[in-house]
Amino acid sequence: MAFLDNSGDIILDAVLTDHGRKVLSKGDGSFRITKFALGDEEINYTLYNANHANGSAYYDLEILQTPVLESFTNNASSMKTKLITIANTNLLYLPVLKLNQNMTNTKTHTLGAFLVAVDRSTEGTDAAGTTAAVGYNGTDQVQGILFGESFEDSNYIRIDQGLDTTEISPKEKSQISDMIESSYIIQIDNRLGSIVDKNGNRVAPDFIDDDNIGFYTVDSSDNIVSDNLDDSNSTSQTISGPRGTIVEFKIAASLDLNTSTFLFTKLGNTALMTNKAGTPASQSVRFIDTMVRVTGMSTGYNIDVPIRFIKTII
């Protein structure tokens, strides 16, 4: 998209998103706009210079000169960062979402992403017990590999919410009390996988958009969101200050990835991994890299978790 002309009056460039057009085309009255949100995705707040020598009028001069791109029609590409309404104007800290990798079974793989084994022969849970599997190293589960078919692993993705500062004690829960997230939206490419809880129970998506992105709203009733009651300085915690909630989930591989190599051929590539016998770079796998986005329903803060779907080539 090009930049908008910012030489004169402020103009507004409005478009229907591709998903909006899809809903409108149904003609069943489901196209109904009921609310709005404001975004600031072009803004780089690190340009805010509160120490500018010329005074406060110059603090945000560079920010105000930021050129703004035309609207994207892809619904998943817009409104990634939103403005938040909080009645208290005296806040100095806001909660963040942070991937918790402080426990063995919540760490990413050494490749830097969570790997999802899409079938049992990749997991190493098939009856044949083939050595081509990459989910095990000998009898030990490999760190950061989620079993996308059987869920017979202890690994999962954990995201913590809270004020990540050492300047406020984790025991000062009141500092975050009106900013605790009770529900989250998780987005994942529906062609590749879906969201399940730590026990492998599937969660129903709210909707699948025109680009095949599945949107899941999850809360405590899905066994995915829970309060973080630990207010100690435990090494298992990744949030240094007051804590809100924890999001814990796994990813189920889609039937397409489980039973076919079509999408791997179309969207992915191949690589070598360590096999079950522990021999490095000995097993060829097909892979597809993607992202899972988790967004707090209250603050709008989001985090992208890198995911790689893998399937052994036997």
Place this chain on the structure above:
Amino acid sequence: MANFYKTLNQTNDIVNTRTLLHEAIPLTGTIVSGTYGVENIKNYSHGMFQSVYDYPYLSSSANHIFDITAGYANNSGLSASANNQNSKKINIYNQMAQVMMGYDQTGSILQFDEDGDLLAGGTKQKENIFLNFSRLLVKDEIKKGSFELEIGVTPEYAQNGTVFGDRIKLADLSGSDGYLVNSPVGEYGILYATQSAGTNVMAAIGSGHSTPVGLLFYQAGVAVITGSIFLEVASGGILNNAHNNVSMSGPSSTEETVLAVLTGSQISGAADNIRTRIYNLQFNNTVELNSTVYFCRANHNEFNYSSNPTYLSGSKIRVKTQTTDVPVSYITTIGLYSDNNELMAVSKLSEPLKKTPDNEFTIRVRLDY
């Protein structure tokens, strides 16, 4: 409690409006008759009509602007089986008549009527030239009272731009308040001819005389023009007898009348003769714009913080150094959502708007359909 969605009040924040937009469509005659030679003119093997483009039509940049065709009724004096493409010319007339004028109670096709008064009978236009304008130009309809077509009627035949000394202008003079509504394809007006260049071009009264010479169907984007505009009164036309008939390139010479062309030439030949006489063509089109306006109101105590990752360092807000500093955020985007949190529409401001607890904004987002 923190939140980032604000519910729109269905009564006060959402308004539906309807606006008519008009664009001026000027077509200089040279595009039609010579700028690109015949590279922007497309003829078809079926020979039923000729298409005019604004650029050589083999180029992907070319836009189709209108089609020309011609025909006569089967009870016209011109109709004869020996004519060149006789049945095709009758078919064209009937096709255009059945679409534009419709049928009578017996199911017979109504013919084009000079004054549109079908009940009174009156003069029928039985030999017509049809200009069918592309939807690209017409959009929803031709604006009433805006159509002007200037045609060169210099008697001599030429293709070098010298036939425009004497001209008549065809316009829907009463279009803005005197249009007719008894057509199955919507509203139409009567095209009147006036002399626009030369002396004693039109019959008897000369300059300023208005004569009905055709019909303009606004929504259909079709001009139906009688072939008599190229004839003197003595031959059944509108031109001064002293002015003579307009010479055209017919089947045997370049000094033939429009009647000879309509009978002896193919439709494409008639179209060539007419096209090269077009001096100027202009009208305004109309687009009916149905809009929904969403008033997105950001009050002083709303949208003052951001979930932008750069907004925080750790968890500390970058734009504040102490708790009593006012929070600052910058609006660049407005997202419109459904109940189900589906992003239906998005709009961008051309520059960031600074939002603090000291100010409020009402952003008016208009979606056009």
